[in-house]
Amino acid sequence: MMKKVLVFVLVMLVSVAGIVSAETAAAVSPDAALAKLMEGNAKFNQGNLANLIVNSKPAVREGLAAGQHPYAIVLDCSDSRLSPEIIFDKGLGEIFVVRVAGNIVAPNQLGSIEYAIEHLGASLVMVLGHSKCGAVNATVGALGANCTIPQAAKEGNIGSLVAAIAPAVEKSCHAGASNLLAASIDENVNLVAENIEANSAIVKEAIETKKVKVVKARYDLEDGVVKLFAEEEHAH
Ligand SMILES: [Zn+2]
Numbered sequence: 001m002m003k004k005v006l007v008f009v010l011v012m013l014v015s016v017a018g019i020v021s022a023e024t025a026a027a028v029s030p031d032a033a034l035a036k037l038m039e040g041n042a043k044f045n046q047g048n049l050a051n052l053i054v055n056s057k058p059a060v061r062e063g064l065a066a067g068q069h070p071y072a073i074v075l076d077c078s079d080s081r082l083s084p085e086i087i088f089d090k091g092l093g094e095i096f097v098v099r100v101a102g103n104i105v106a107p108n109q110l111g112s113i114e115y116a117i118e119h120l121g122a123s124l125v126m127v128l129g130h131s132k133c134g135a136v137n138a139t140v141g142a143l144g145a146n147c148t149i150p151q152a153a154k155e156g157n158i159g160s161l162v163a164a165i166a167p168a169v170e171k172s173c174h175a176g177a178s179n180l181l182a183a184s185i186d187e188n189v190n191l192v193a194e195n196i197e198a199n200s201a202i203v204k205e206a207i208e209t210k211k212v213k214v215v216k217a218r219y220d221l222e223d224g225v226v227k228l229f230a231e232e233e234h235a236h
Helices: 002-025 030-045 050-054 058-064 107-118 134-141 156-174 180-198 201-208 229-235
Strands: 072-076 095-099 124-130 213-219 226-228
Touching: 030 050, 030 072, 030 124, 030 213, 030 226, 072 107, 095 107, 107 180, 107 201, 124 180, 134 156, 134 180, 156 180, 180 201, 180 213, 180 229, 201 213, 213 229, 226 229
Parallel strands: 072 095, 072 124, 124 213
Antiparallel strands: 213 226
Protein backbone atom coordinates (compact mmCIF):
# COMPACT_ATOMS: atom_id res chain seq x y z
CA MET A 1 0.00 0.00 0.00
CA MET A 2 2.72 2.45 0.99
CA LYS A 3 4.64 1.53 -2.14
CA LYS A 4 1.61 2.34 -4.29
CA VAL A 5 1.18 5.72 -2.61
CA LEU A 6 4.87 6.45 -3.04
CA VAL A 7 4.72 5.61 -6.75
CA PHE A 8 1.64 7.84 -7.11
CA VAL A 9 3.40 10.74 -5.39
CA LEU A 10 6.47 10.28 -7.57
CA VAL A 11 4.36 10.21 -10.74
CA MET A 12 2.60 13.42 -9.61
CA LEU A 13 5.93 15.12 -8.90
CA VAL A 14 7.31 14.18 -12.31
CA SER A 15 4.10 15.44 -13.96
CA VAL A 16 4.27 18.74 -12.10
CA ALA A 17 7.95 19.12 -13.01
CA GLY A 18 6.98 18.53 -16.65
CA ILE A 19 4.32 21.23 -16.54
CA VAL A 20 6.66 23.69 -14.85
CA SER A 21 9.39 23.22 -17.46
CA ALA A 22 6.90 23.61 -20.30
CA GLU A 23 5.63 26.87 -18.74
CA THR A 24 9.16 28.17 -18.34
CA ALA A 25 9.86 27.46 -21.98
CA ALA A 26 6.68 29.27 -23.07
CA ALA A 27 7.25 32.22 -20.73
CA VAL A 28 7.92 34.64 -23.59
CA SER A 29 4.70 35.34 -25.50
CA PRO A 30 4.74 35.73 -29.30
CA ASP A 31 4.26 39.51 -29.00
CA ALA A 32 6.99 39.83 -26.37
CA ALA A 33 9.35 37.78 -28.54
CA LEU A 34 8.63 40.08 -31.49
CA ALA A 35 9.25 43.15 -29.32
CA LYS A 36 12.62 41.73 -28.26
CA LEU A 37 13.65 41.28 -31.90
CA MET A 38 12.52 44.76 -32.94
CA GLU A 39 14.17 46.42 -29.93
CA GLY A 40 17.36 44.53 -30.75
CA ASN A 41 17.26 45.77 -34.36
CA ALA A 42 16.90 49.36 -33.10
CA LYS A 43 19.94 48.86 -30.85
CA PHE A 44 21.92 47.43 -33.79
CA ASN A 45 21.10 50.55 -35.78
CA GLN A 46 22.42 52.72 -32.95
CA GLY A 47 25.68 50.76 -33.15
CA ASN A 48 24.89 49.22 -29.76
CA LEU A 49 25.49 45.46 -29.50
CA ALA A 50 25.65 45.40 -25.69
CA ASN A 51 23.16 42.55 -25.37
CA LEU A 52 25.01 40.39 -27.90
CA ILE A 53 28.29 40.96 -26.05
CA VAL A 54 26.91 40.38 -22.54
CA ASN A 55 25.01 37.28 -23.59
CA SER A 56 28.02 35.74 -25.34
CA LYS A 57 30.26 35.67 -22.27
CA PRO A 58 31.67 32.36 -20.94
CA ALA A 59 29.34 32.34 -17.92
CA VAL A 60 26.30 32.55 -20.21
CA ARG A 61 27.67 29.78 -22.41
CA GLU A 62 28.24 27.60 -19.36
CA GLY A 63 24.72 28.25 -18.08
CA LEU A 64 23.21 27.26 -21.42
CA ALA A 65 25.16 24.01 -21.78
CA ALA A 66 22.41 22.14 -19.91
CA GLY A 67 19.63 23.31 -22.24
CA GLN A 68 18.23 26.02 -24.47
CA HIS A 69 14.93 27.90 -24.58
CA PRO A 70 15.17 30.29 -27.53
CA TYR A 71 12.02 32.45 -27.70
CA ALA A 72 12.12 33.18 -31.44
CA ILE A 73 12.89 31.41 -34.69
CA VAL A 74 14.33 33.45 -37.55
CA LEU A 75 14.21 31.98 -41.06
CA ASP A 76 16.45 34.14 -43.21
CA CYS A 77 18.87 34.15 -46.13
CA SER A 78 22.47 32.94 -45.82
CA ASP A 79 23.66 36.31 -47.17
CA SER A 80 26.75 37.33 -45.14
CA ARG A 81 25.34 40.80 -44.46
CA LEU A 82 22.39 39.81 -42.30
CA SER A 83 23.45 37.52 -39.50
CA PRO A 84 20.38 37.49 -37.21
CA GLU A 85 22.40 37.54 -33.99
CA ILE A 86 24.03 40.80 -35.14
CA ILE A 87 21.09 42.62 -36.73
CA PHE A 88 18.87 41.77 -33.72
CA ASP A 89 21.60 42.24 -31.08
CA LYS A 90 21.15 38.75 -29.63
CA GLY A 91 23.55 36.47 -27.77
CA LEU A 92 23.71 32.76 -27.10
CA GLY A 93 20.49 30.83 -26.52
CA GLU A 94 18.11 33.62 -27.56
CA ILE A 95 17.16 32.93 -31.16
CA PHE A 96 16.93 29.71 -33.16
CA VAL A 97 18.21 30.53 -36.63
CA VAL A 98 17.35 28.67 -39.83
CA ARG A 99 19.40 30.03 -42.74
CA VAL A 100 19.29 29.09 -46.39
CA ALA A 101 19.83 31.08 -49.60
CA GLY A 102 16.57 32.84 -50.48
CA ASN A 103 15.01 32.04 -47.06
CA ILE A 104 13.03 29.22 -48.61
CA VAL A 105 11.16 26.52 -46.70
CA ALA A 106 11.81 22.94 -47.79
CA PRO A 107 11.16 19.97 -45.44
CA ASN A 108 14.54 20.40 -43.67
CA GLN A 109 13.80 24.01 -42.77
CA LEU A 110 10.24 23.20 -41.73
CA GLY A 111 11.45 20.32 -39.58
CA SER A 112 13.89 22.69 -37.87
CA ILE A 113 11.07 25.17 -37.18
CA GLU A 114 8.82 22.41 -35.81
CA TYR A 115 11.62 21.20 -33.54
CA ALA A 116 12.19 24.66 -32.07
CA ILE A 117 8.45 25.09 -31.41
CA GLU A 118 7.71 21.65 -30.05
CA HIS A 119 10.88 20.91 -28.08
CA LEU A 120 12.44 24.28 -27.27
CA GLY A 121 9.31 26.37 -26.67
CA ALA A 122 9.94 29.12 -29.24
CA SER A 123 6.82 31.28 -29.67
CA LEU A 124 7.62 33.38 -32.75
CA VAL A 125 8.57 32.53 -36.31
CA MET A 126 9.96 35.43 -38.32
CA VAL A 127 10.31 34.91 -42.06
CA LEU A 128 12.87 37.53 -43.06
CA GLY A 129 13.58 38.46 -46.66
CA HIS A 130 16.05 41.16 -47.63
CA SER A 131 16.68 43.80 -50.26
CA LYS A 132 18.87 42.84 -53.25
CA CYS A 133 18.65 39.11 -52.46
CA GLY A 134 21.03 37.30 -54.83
CA ALA A 135 19.02 34.07 -54.81
CA VAL A 136 15.81 35.87 -55.79
CA ASN A 137 17.73 37.96 -58.32
CA ALA A 138 19.13 34.79 -59.95
CA THR A 139 15.59 33.41 -60.20
CA VAL A 140 14.36 36.66 -61.78
CA GLY A 141 17.26 36.34 -64.23
CA ALA A 142 16.08 32.87 -65.23
CA LEU A 143 12.62 34.09 -66.29
CA GLY A 144 11.63 32.94 -69.74
CA ALA A 145 8.62 33.64 -71.94
CA ASN A 146 5.15 34.10 -70.41
CA CYS A 147 6.54 34.85 -66.94
CA THR A 148 7.70 31.25 -66.57
CA ILE A 149 10.95 29.87 -65.18
CA PRO A 150 12.08 27.10 -67.55
CA GLN A 151 12.56 23.60 -66.15
CA ALA A 152 16.29 23.61 -67.07
CA ALA A 153 16.91 26.44 -64.57
CA LYS A 154 15.43 24.32 -61.77
CA GLU A 155 17.89 21.45 -62.14
CA GLY A 156 20.94 20.77 -59.98
CA ASN A 157 21.65 22.01 -56.47
CA ILE A 158 21.43 25.74 -57.13
CA GLY A 159 18.47 24.97 -59.38
CA SER A 160 16.64 23.54 -56.35
CA LEU A 161 16.74 27.04 -54.84
CA VAL A 162 15.50 28.57 -58.10
CA ALA A 163 12.66 26.02 -58.15
CA ALA A 164 11.64 27.01 -54.61
CA ILE A 165 11.70 30.76 -55.38
CA ALA A 166 10.12 30.42 -58.85
CA PRO A 167 6.44 30.64 -57.73
CA ALA A 168 7.06 34.07 -56.13
CA VAL A 169 8.84 35.45 -59.20
CA GLU A 170 6.27 34.04 -61.63
CA LYS A 171 3.41 35.46 -59.55
CA SER A 172 5.04 38.92 -59.35
CA CYS A 173 5.75 38.85 -63.11
CA HIS A 174 2.13 37.93 -63.91
CA ALA A 175 0.98 40.78 -61.64
CA GLY A 176 3.06 43.20 -63.76
CA ALA A 177 5.26 44.39 -60.89
CA SER A 178 7.19 47.56 -61.79
CA ASN A 179 10.17 46.48 -59.67
CA LEU A 180 10.22 42.75 -60.27
CA LEU A 181 13.10 41.99 -57.88
CA ALA A 182 11.62 43.94 -54.94
CA ALA A 183 8.13 42.50 -55.55
CA SER A 184 9.48 38.95 -55.84
CA ILE A 185 11.47 39.28 -52.60
CA ASP A 186 8.29 40.25 -50.71
CA GLU A 187 6.13 37.67 -52.50
CA ASN A 188 8.67 34.97 -51.62
CA VAL A 189 8.33 35.88 -47.93
CA ASN A 190 4.53 35.78 -48.26
CA LEU A 191 4.54 32.35 -49.91
CA VAL A 192 7.11 30.92 -47.49
CA ALA A 193 5.02 32.07 -44.51
CA GLU A 194 1.92 30.50 -46.12
CA ASN A 195 3.78 27.25 -46.77
CA ILE A 196 5.05 27.03 -43.20
CA GLU A 197 1.47 27.02 -41.92
CA ALA A 198 -0.02 24.94 -44.74
CA ASN A 199 2.59 22.17 -44.58
CA SER A 200 3.00 21.78 -40.83
CA ALA A 201 0.30 20.44 -38.53
CA ILE A 202 2.52 21.36 -35.58
CA VAL A 203 2.80 25.03 -36.61
CA LYS A 204 -0.90 25.20 -37.51
CA GLU A 205 -1.98 23.91 -34.11
CA ALA A 206 0.47 26.21 -32.30
CA ILE A 207 -1.00 29.20 -34.16
CA GLU A 208 -4.58 28.14 -33.44
CA THR A 209 -3.86 27.74 -29.73
CA LYS A 210 -2.12 31.15 -29.76
CA LYS A 211 1.19 29.68 -28.64
CA VAL A 212 2.96 30.84 -31.79
CA LYS A 213 2.80 33.68 -34.29
CA VAL A 214 4.35 33.75 -37.75
CA VAL A 215 5.41 37.23 -38.88
CA LYS A 216 6.79 38.47 -42.19
CA ALA A 217 9.54 41.05 -42.51
CA ARG A 218 12.20 42.51 -44.78
CA TYR A 219 15.72 43.63 -43.92
CA ASP A 220 17.14 46.57 -45.85
CA LEU A 221 20.86 46.26 -46.58
CA GLU A 222 21.20 50.03 -46.99
CA ASP A 223 19.67 51.26 -43.73
CA GLY A 224 19.89 48.16 -41.50
CA VAL A 225 16.20 48.32 -40.58
CA VAL A 226 13.89 45.30 -40.27
CA LYS A 227 10.40 46.29 -41.40
CA LEU A 228 7.34 44.18 -40.56
CA PHE A 229 4.92 43.68 -43.45
CA ALA A 230 2.01 44.15 -41.01
CA GLU A 231 3.25 47.64 -40.08
CA GLU A 232 3.62 48.64 -43.72
CA GLU A 233 0.04 47.49 -44.37
CA HIS A 234 -1.18 49.68 -41.49
CA ALA A 235 0.77 52.65 -42.84
CA HIS A 236 -0.88 52.43 -46.28
ZN1 LIG B 1 19.52 36.62 -50.03
